[in-house]
Amino acid sequence: GVDICYDAGNDRLVAVWFRNSDIYPMAAVGTISGTTTTWGTPTVVESVAADKEPAVDYDPDNGKVLMLYVRASDLNARYSVGTVSGTTSTWGASGELYGNTTREGLDLTYDTTHDYFLCIYHSGFGAFDCNVKIGSISGTTVTFGSAYVFSSGSNCRTIDITYDVNADALAVLYRNASNQLYGIVGTSTAAKVVTYGAETLIGTWNPYGMGSITYDATAQKCVAIFKNTSGYGAGAVVTVVGGSTRSFTDATETTFNSADIGSSNLSLHATYAGTNANTTTVVFIESTYPRFCNGTVSGTSISFNTVARLWTDNAASSRNNICPI
Numbered sequence: 001g002v003d004i005c006y007d008a009g010n011d012r013l014v015a016v017w018f019r020n021s022d023i024y025p026m027a028a029v030g031t032i033s034g035t036t037t038t039w040g041t042p043t044v045v046e047s048v049a050a051d052k053e054p055a056v057d058y059d060p061d062n063g064k065v066l067m068l069y070v071r072a073s074d075l076n077a078r079y080s081v082g083t084v085s086g087t088t089s090t091w092g093a094s095g096e097l098y099g100n101t102t103r104e105g106l107d108l109t110y111d112t113t114h115d116y117f118l119c120i121y122h123s124g125f126g127a128f129d130c131n132v133k134i135g136s137i138s139g140t141t142v143t144f145g146s147a148y149v150f151s152s153g154s155n156c157r158t159i160d161i162t163y164d165v166n167a168d169a170l171a172v173l174y175r176n177a178s179n180q181l182y183g184i185v186g187t188s189t190a191a192k193v194v195t196y197g198a199e200t201l202i203g204t205w206n207p208y209g210m211g212s213i214t215y216d217a218t219a220q221k222c223v224a225i226f227k228n229t230s231g232y233g234a235g236a237v238v239t240v241v242g243g244s245t246r247s248f249t250d251a252t253e254t255t256f257n258s259a260d261i262g263s264s265n266l267s268l269h270a271t272y273a274g275t276n277a278n279t280t281t282v283v284f285i286e287s288t289y290p291r292f293c294n295g296t297v298s299g300t301s302i303s304f305n306t307v308a309r310l311w312t313d314n315a316a317s318s319r320n321n322i323c324p325i
Contacts, residue, residue, distance in 0.1 A: 002290050002310075003107075003269040004283045005056045009063045010084045011276060013037060015283055015310060016045070016056045016067050017290060023049040025069050025080075027056075028311065029087045032277045035294045035305045040087030042311065045080050046094050048073065053158075055107045056082075061115050062137045065089070068097060068106050068119060075100060077121050081140040092140025097133065098123060098147075108135075109161045113168055114190050120161050120172065123147070130159055130174065134192045148194040150184055160212045160269070166220040169242030170194070173202065173213040173224055181211050181226055183238070185246035197246025202238070213238065214270045214280055219297040223280045225270040228253055231260035233268065233284055237300045256293050256304035261286050270295075283310060 002017040013030035025045040030037045051072040058065050065082040077097040082089045098121055108119040117135045131147040150172065159174040170186040186196040202224065212225040221237050228234040232255045239249040261268070261284055268284045279294040280302070290310040295302045 002283045002285065003054050003056050004271045004281055004292075005058045005065060006271050006274050006281075007058050007065060007084045008060055008274055011274065012084055012087075013271070013273060013281060014056055014058070014065050014082065014084060014089060015039070015290075015292075016054045016069075018050045018054065018069075019044075023051075023072065025050045025054055025067065027067065027082060027089050027091070029084055029089055031087060032273055032279075034277070035279060035296075037281065037292065037294070039311060043089050043091070045069075045082070045091045046078075048094075051075065053106050057108045057110050057117065059110055059117065059137050060112065064137055064140075066108060066117055066135075066137065066142065067091070068108055068121075070106065077106060079119075079135075079142055081137055081142065083140075095141055097121065097135075097144060098131075107160045109163045109170065111163050111170075111188055112165060114188055114192075116192065117142070118161060118163070118170060118188065118194070119144070120150075120159050122159075132161075132170075132186070132194050134188070134194070145192050150186065150194075150196045151199065158211055162213045162215045162222060164215050164222055164240040164242065165217060167240045167242035169240055169246065171213050171215070171222050171238070171240045171248070173211045175211055181224075183213075183224075183248040185240055185242065185248065187242055187246065200248050202248055202250050212269045212282075214272050216272050216280060216297045218275055218278050219299075221297055221300070223270060223272075223295065223297060223302060224250065225268055225282055227261055227268065228255065230255075233257045233261050233282070233286075235270070235280070235282070235295055235302050235304070237297055237302055239300070251300040254295075254302050254304065256282060256295065257286065257307050259286055
């Protein structure tokens, strides 16, 4: 898998993935200039084989990035705290998020109102219960609170989350067992309690294992990224309403590539690249290579520039075992 976040303190992007040769979790720092991004030499986060999807986000209060992944050896959901300097990153020792998690669901977002991370994951092998845990960084370690279930049973597969500052709400995107894209809006409190609204069908898209959501701070809208019914990568602007309503409204989709990104590909993620660049950066895998493009929101629509290769390392493409790159 591959994921990406924006480090506002250093004005850099941080991309994470699993290296094809040994499946080690990797990270690379990107420098943004207009709609162009250049990448520094990748860093090994931990010298162990990883499994399933990685996830990464930025903590503006501590100036750190937090990466989540699953170790292949024991199927534990792990974390590592990273520090960006120039075009490189260094990472602390691995710690545990949850002791038995598998499948495709693993993501996180930072709540800038209450100053903590919200980490989502599936609890237990084959369980598909979707949980949120709240975590706070201290140095290079994270302390997690209790888990809050937002979808139980077999209805929740791939999951992604972002924090909508304007709505003061959590926007969660996930694929259900029928390959439909659903959203749910939650609110969190200073007491580290999460409350959710109703599950809502988002458009009529068929993501087949792919879906990502990020918040555009300039447009004050969320952007959903997904595989559309033609098999192409696409995006749409989503309006989130918080408070007691807790609802989604989606807009017309725009494609960012003209090739099928594959049913075995679980890797499709997006992040807002900050007010300086004013773009949403999308990372995905096509024809065995990690690729990226940048999108710009205007009102309730989004436009994308040309797709480019992120790194020259080739990728594996097993959906059920080790993720691409």
